[in-house]
Structure formats: structure tokens, C-alpha cells
Amino acid sequence: MEITEVRISPSKGGKVRAFASIVIDDCFIINDLRVLEGREGQLYVSMPTRRSRNGQVRDIAHPLNSQTRERIETRVLEEFQASVENLVVAQPQENDGNDAGREGRSSSLSRLTTKLFSEDFWTSGGSKTEDDNE
Numbered sequence: 001m002e003i004t005e006v007r008i009s010p011s012k013g014g015k016v017r018a019f020a021s022i023v024i025d026d027c028f029i030i031n032d033l034r035v036l037e038g039r040e041g042q043l044y045v046s047m048p049t050r051r052s053r054n055g056q057v058r059d060i061a062h063p064l065n066s067q068t069r070e071r072i073e074t075r076v077l078e079e080f081q082a083s084v085e086n087l088v089v090a091q092p093q094e095n096d097g098n099d100a101g102r103e104g105r106s107s108s109l110s111r112l113t114t115k116l117f118s119e120d121f122w123t124s125g126g127s128k129t130e131d132d133n134e
Helices: 066-087 100-117
Strands: 003-013 017-022 029-036 043-046 050-053 058-059
Touching: 003 029, 003 066, 029 050, 043 058, 043 066
Parallel strands: none
Antiparallel strands: 003 017, 017 029, 029 043, 050 058
16 A cells, blocks of 8 residues: 555644545545644544434544554655645745736735644734733
């Protein structure tokens, strides 16, 4: 089994840091894996689940052995860390006048994704209220 592709999408905060999809052997995709932050700040990967009519949460897909789980978790967390580093550290490129429209759209997207991945955007410490100003 080879994980041939990993896609990471940032989350809107809380314990879920991102959603991930993996492609196995270029022929099977698993969606809705979650990158979660534990109580002590450690990151881990949760497999996709569904809530049944009676309220039970059931796995949709999950590895059958610990080696497979470790391979999936390691690859997803590596891609997540790379995404965070690339988006937070990325600097807007200088515009030389060529492709001005496309460059403007990509820098807007870059600024938005950088903001979404920043810690203080999703925590209460990043926004001020009127009470804070008094």
C-alpha cells in the first residue's frame, strides 16, 4: 500500500486543525480524515466517522493494523506541517507588471490562507472587544 496523494484543507478552529483526504495506490480515496489537537498540544489524525440514527458514532473507514495507522498518520501530519509552514511563512511575491490580474488573485488567496492558519485568528486572544479597549 502506498499513499500517493494527501490533500489538506484548513479548518475553522477548535480542536480540528484541518481536514485531509488521502489517495491510496492512485485508485482509492478516503475523505474526511481530521487533524486534531489533543489536550497537551499534540497533533493526531482521526479517521472518518458517521453518527447513526440512535446517536452512536461509527467508523466509516479505519486501518486494520497499527502499522497502517502509523503510516497514514505520519504522512498526513507531515503534509499538514508542510502546509502550515508554507502558508504562514510564505511572503507575497513582487509584481513585475506581468499577469497583474492573476498575481492579485493569488496574493489575496495567499493572505487569506495565511490568516486562516494563524493561531490568533481562531483564538479569543486575536480579537478585541469594546471591553478590552476600556
